[in-house]
Amino acid sequence: MNFKKTILTASMVLAMSFGFAHAQTEKASANDTEAQSLKAAQDKLAASFSGMTISGFKPSPIPGIFEFRTGSNTIYFYPPEGEKKGVLIIGEMFDEKGKNLTDESKMAGMTDTLKSLPLDSAITIGPKNAPVIYEFTDADCPYCHAYDTWMQAYSKDHPVQRKLIFFNNPSHPLALAKAKHIICSEDKDEAYRYVFSGELPHNPDGANAIQMAKQNALKTCKEADEVLSKHAQIIQAVGVNGTPSFLFNVDSNPNLIVGFSQQKIAEAITQLEKDAAPKITKPSDKTAK
Numbered sequence: 001m002n003f004k005k006t007i008l009t010a011s012m013v014l015a016m017s018f019g020f021a022h023a024q025t026e027k028a029s030a031n032d033t034e035a036q037s038l039k040a041a042q043d044k045l046a047a048s049f050s051g052m053t054i055s056g057f058k059p060s061p062i063p064g065i066f067e068f069r070t071g072s073n074t075i076y077f078y079p080p081e082g083e084k085k086g087v088l089i090i091g092e093m094f095d096e097k098g099k100n101l102t103d104e105s106k107m108a109g110m111t112d113t114l115k116s117l118p119l120d121s122a123i124t125i126g127p128k129n130a131p132v133i134y135e136f137t138d139a140d141c142p143y144c145h146a147y148d149t150w151m152q153a154y155s156k157d158h159p160v161q162r163k164l165i166f167f168n169n170p171s172h173p174l175a176l177a178k179a180k181h182i183i184c185s186e187d188k189d190e191a192y193r194y195v196f197s198g199e200l201p202h203n204p205d206g207a208n209a210i211q212m213a214k215q216n217a218l219k220t221c222k223e224a225d226e227v228l229s230k231h232a233q234i235i236q237a238v239g240v241n242g243t244p245s246f247l248f249n250v251d252s253n254p255n256l257i258v259g260f261s262q263q264k265i266a267e268a269i270t271q272l273e274k275d276a277a278p279k280i281t282k283p284s285d286k287t288a289k
Contacts, residue, residue, distance in 0.1 A: 048085070054068050069109065071239075114250050121230035126189070135163065143259070160269060180220050
């Protein structure tokens with residue numbers, strides 16, 4: 001009787017082993033097919049649109065369409081098939097709930113990119129041990145000033161360390177000198193506050209003599225050009241096209257907020273505060289006897 005049980009048990013184990021091995025083989029085969037399909041699509045992209053610098057090539061949320069990055073842009077590709085030519089699709093994808101799938105994918109691939117960027121060139125203001133925000137700003141951008149006014153009040157209860165990255169906007173010809181003044185000043189907080197105080201002109205055509213005298217007296221240094229060059233590198237890699245913009249969680253799960261949205265910024269800061277809060281160890285349910 002025991003002999004029969006042993007044979008039955010051995011047969012069941014053997015059958016399960018064969019089933020597991022078969023499932024693993026099918027999974028490996030499916031992975032190989034997917035990898036081959038991905039490679040074939042990427043080869044077709046390179047053949048159809050040569051001269052493009054391509055990275056992050058992968059399937060998109062829509063079957064049959066692939067996505068890739070070139071510079072800071074996410075582009076979609078429908079491979080050629082038969083007589084049909086390949087198509088590049090430039091735009092954004094949203095799901096039924098309104099979530100921007102393009103931005104989500106872009107940020108997912110941004111972590112490694114950020115590690116290679118000179119983020120240490122950002123100009124730091126605010127308390128050292130507070131949660132960190134990277135701000136893409138322009139001293140003559142009206143929405144940047146509106147944000148700064150709001151942040152001065154908001155940060156009284158929610159202190160943050162602000163890492164400034166200066167965006168060079170040709171339509172604001174006086175802003176570059178203001179950025180250099182902050183970079184070249186020993187007290188960055190004081191210099192930033194002066195630049196955003198309203199004492200300096202925003203437009204040379206509407207400025208009076210006193211304002212222009214203050215503008216022309218701003219500090220400059222050799223270091224400024226190098227710092228601004230690094231800022232331009234960061235801006236291009238992240239894909240920032242306007243100010244103000246904000247980057248949270250640069251070390252993991254980056255979150256880019258474009259524009260001055262009080263609600264989104266406040267929510268992101270709240271999340272930073274939660275992540276930074278010390279974890280409280282719960283007492284054991286077991287009672288010592």
